[in-house]
Amino acid sequence: MKALRAALAVAAVPFGIVGYRILVHDLHSSPQNAVASVAVAWTFVAAGLVAWARRPQNRVGVLMTFVGYALLERKLQYSHDSRLFTAAFVFGEIGLGAALAHVVLAYPSGRLATRVERWFVGTAYTAAVAFPAAMLLVWDYPRSCAYDCGHAFRQHSSIPIAPNETVFHALDQVFKIGVYGVFAVVFIALIAWRLWHATPRGRRLLAPLLLAGVVAGSRAVWGSIHEISGAGTSDPFYWWQVTGQIAIPLALLAGLLSARLARGGVADLIVELGRTPSGGVRDALARALHDPTLQVAYWLPMRQSYVDEDGRAVELSEDGRAVMRLEDIAAIVHDPELDPDLVEAAGAAARLALHNARLQADVRAQLGKVQESRRRIVTAGDEQRRRIERDLHDGAQQRLVALALELRLAQRELGAVADPQIERILASAVDELQVAVEELRELARGVHPAVLTEEGLAGALESLAGRTPVPVEIVSAPDDRLPPEIEAAAYFVACEAITNAVKHSQATAIRVHANRRNGRFVIEVEDDGIGGAKENGGSGLRGLVDRVEAHGGTLRVESEPGQGTRVVGELPCAR
């Protein structure tokens, strides 16, 4: 391939010189116009060969070289030699008519991305060959004139089958309007569509090249307007077109240089990863590839799914992002305009760091599952408690109160005629039942107070304060309902803290604050007792710590001896 590229580079020089001579001597073009025309072709060849050498897997280099040679070949159709003219005329429009559009639309990946683009380029190649070939078949020498019509010399076809001036001119007009008019408009529209849908990085990358493409293509549109209107020459746009055509390969070179700089970023990445914690691998990759939107998803073989750095399940995005998979480790979701080779190189450089980060993501995913399971256990426990309270209320409690009422009725109906012994027994039974009902109520309340289910935390705290032997002031309480698990956790924190204050701290006053603060719900119970309580001092508080932590919250006890006790529970609560 290297030898082929060298041969193509060398061959372009005499080819260009021959083209220049034909332009000047046969077409009677001005030397400066001829130099510009050959310079465009040489620029394409040079840029194409550089691109081909640097990126052998990418077709852009080959296409650029092809455009350059097609443009050089185009000069031969101005030759006065009929065989050279005929051969060159058939393929002369491929360069400007199809290959140029092909390379612009295929940049930077080297492939046409959409079916419309493929259809467009295929049609352009076909038309660029079919129309000139057809024109040669009806060539009506000496009157037919394709180029330089003001000059005395008339070229002639080597393959005229049915010369017909009318058909020739009809074909000529359709070709000029169709290929250089409609196709140019479609080409510009495709470029505009690409820019519109490109990512910001894609726009930065494509804009100079596509702008040059639009500049080069606009002369063709102008030319067809002139052809339709029959107005004079479109020469004022010649230099405009030449500038655009030279800018195209230069813009491509600029793109290649930026890719080379980015490869330098990959080298920096290797150094940077050596001192980056595994949590920073994504950021390091994003910096190295200049893609702030880059994401890394880690593959967990046991779960057969991807997770992010924190172990949360993620779906690989399909909405126009490109995905590069590192087998069994991770996937890099990146800007589709990034050079895939570059992303692969960065992925390979970061492989070890990504592997470590994957292990950490795996641990976090497992921790997340444990945390989720813990939360579900507590929530299920709460639900079970609610059910037990309801069952107690609807079952045993109802039967006992009905029995108490029955005994009272028996007392009432026996009245004065009752044996005093029976009356005592009945009275004792009623009293015992009363105690049993009270104990059952207390048990049900401890399991899960009905008022918490029915009225929420504020009502439950009021009820709790109402039956506490020490004065309890509810300083603040939420007006609205909270998620049931948050209400339950906050209530049991308050309940345990108040119980401890009454039992152990010799408190004379208790204050309760319950309100939202910065996306968290905070329950705070403070007393004026003797202090000295410890967070791990009893199973009640330890159980509460578990309950609060299961919901992602925290519980702390501040209790300096002699300074009262303050129990603070904080629970995540977005709404």
Add this chain to the structure above:
Amino acid sequence: MGRAIVVDDHPAFRASARRLLELSGYEVVGEASDGASGLALAREHEPELVLLDITLPDMSGFDVADELAESPSSVVFVSSRDQNDLGRRARRSGALGFIPKDRLSEESLLAVVGSTR
């Protein structure tokens, strides 16, 4: 003393309550086991007293009491829970009063009904 109805989803309690009300001098004109039937019964008979359980299968006793706020009937809540467990709504309701079921007796009923007469 007037007519009364009993609204409670436990048949045994309804039977006992009926007897108690009758012993207290009320004519029990109907019993209902849920809120909707209780409301229909109260609207049909317009009794002087509605003995109303707070926990009903279809709706809360508080809601039934709210519906009867404009009727001539007086509502007395009963529940196997005590008043402290019922929260703010029990305190805010327009009922004559509340009697825990285990404390329901001629005396407690008279105390509640009589206290507002």
